[in-house]
Amino acid sequence: MPSLGSIRRSFAPWDDPAAKPYISFKNVTKRFGDFVAVDNLSLDVYEREFFSLLGPSGCGKTTLLRMLAGFEEPTEGEIFLDGQSLKGVPPHKRPVNMMFQSYALFPHMSVADNIAFGLKQDGMEKGARDERVAQMLKLVKLEEFAKRKPDQLSGGQRQRVALARAVAKRPKLLLLDEPLGALDKKLREETQFELMDLQQQLGLTFMIVTHDQEEAMTMSDRIAVMDKGIIAQIGTPAEIYEAPNSRYVADFIGSGNILEGNVASSDDAHVTIKGGDGEIVGALRGSKAPANGEAAWFAIRPEKMQVSRSKPENVDNALEGEVWDIAYLGDMTIINLKLDSGNVVQASMINRSRLVEDPIGYDERIWLSFSADSGLVLER
Amino acid sequence: MTGRWSWFNITSVVVGFTFLYLPIVLLVIFSFNESRLVTVWAGFSTKWYGELFQNQGILDAAWVTIRVALISASVATVLGTLAAVALVRFPRFNGRTVFTGMVYAPLVMPEVITGLSLLLLFVAINFARGFWTVTLAHITFSLCFVAVVVQSRLVSFDKSLEEAAQDLGCPPFQAFMKVTLPVIFPAVISGWMLAFTLSLDDLVIASFTSGPGATTLPMKIYSQVRLGVTPEINAVCTILIAIVTSGVLIATILNKRRNMQHKHN
Ligand SMILES: Nc1ncnc2c1ncn2[C@@H]1O[C@H](COP(=O)(O)OP(=O)(O)OP(=O)(O)O)[C@@H](O)[C@H]1O
Ligand SMILES: [Mg+2]
16 A cells, blocks of 8 residues: 655654543634634644644634643633643643744843743753753854844844744743744754754654745644634645645645546546546545535646646546746746646646756647546545 | 924024023023122122022922922832733723723823812821822822823833743743833833922922921922022022933933834834
């Protein structure tokens, strides 16, 4: 039985029915006046897990973290941490540290004092404290800035101070609200790996909000994709990417093509839909095939399609169209193909050779082909 | 300053400032007058300042005033800051509008009425009028000024700073003392300065609420002036002006600095 993605995981407590969740949201609803920010949401996160929240702006990610940290109480439902209900536990008594989306650095304290604040509060003695602060400064590469005040730092530097301050106490549970958004690509990648290292070494549980999907993919054990206060899908990066459970997730994660149609026929592994682009056969998502005639959507990633000039033989699916747009990105080339139905489909080609004889050009008519297992038929 | 200095601008500035400050400048100049006659210049001298420090009545009044100002400004700052926190932090408690209105009322209330109502209160509860009644009265009316100054700073204070402190292990009150207070401290100081200055030069409310043995400097000056202006009074006033001016200057500088820091952020 082939599996999703290209990694075999050894850490997967969510598949173990005996594993106890570390964080457990049970039917949590949060309303602000009439507005429902989090809607009857249930979620389990396990110890030592690196868990990411992805979702469009305003879908309730920060609200979720704030409820865990204790700044908002759920309107309904309950949150459990390590088996204990968090109801009525004030923020300073929760073994949780949060990095704020707005950084919330103390402006009257130096960088080092900001980082030391929580350690001092815990009564850590000076020697150990200084050592920890130095270690944190090293982690975020701000050794030379220890004495500066936050308003003498750049945006990215401030973000790193906020990160160091939250990590310094090494809480069992660390909540990070867009921790790396203001950093340049190189620094972001380095910090990502250092964070993962730290998490592994110290056995911490991380819950992190990010807008960077690649970041979520790289770092997380599991990802939750949120939509307007609910969780649309939870899964490993590969599950989210290769087996989205809905059009919303397929569209939100990565780039994808979605073609509409009605179910024409199905067996226990594949479904054929018929629409403006002819018949397309894709893999069945789940165990039960939809009834014939029902509306369904076919979703496929750009890299799962082959591009050819002539009509391909012996393939499950083939689509013909006119080249609408070409983008050369270095490692790959993206082609937008306008099908005869008017739908535009995106395909990508890895640029394996430096020199290409007679490359594809604008306004050419070409073919895309793909196997039945490359795409998914989704019911919603 | 943008725009150019036209003749019109210069004239209006000169006329305006003359109007405002000529009397004060005259007062300061004549406090250094040799002659006893207030309006005749007879040469420079500081003898009136020397004489001033021999005048027990004025010295007593000055001492009362300074004590009243120090105590009332400090108490008003604490209470005013607490009121401001309550106003900003609990945006939806019952009767918030009424509370806000009540805190600000003395700001627009004619002083005569504030003074009279306080007098009536002290008489009603049979509080012997004297030093403490003046002090209490000053606390009451300067409290709202402090509340306004501190509130305007608190409105722009990022609440997540306090949350971050709590998140790192501070109970709420400690978080306020360790993070919020230091950050808004310049505003608290400006509030104190304002309260101090207001108390220092209040005549109306003090006249209503003071009793025997608690004559404040403005009251003393006022009663002496009715017998004729002496260079000695000019000297007292000059000192008062110096104190008030430096108070206002310090408050302004603190404010400027705070705003600059703000812009930086
Ligand atoms: N204190 C509040 N009062 C009223 N509405 C609020 C409050 N806090 C959050 N909301 C609303 O709840 C929704 C979710 O907010 P939240 O901050 O959780 O979004 P988010 O997913 O973190 O978004 P972003 O990615 O932009 O940070 C938003 O529509 C927001 O307007
Ligand atoms: Mg957010």
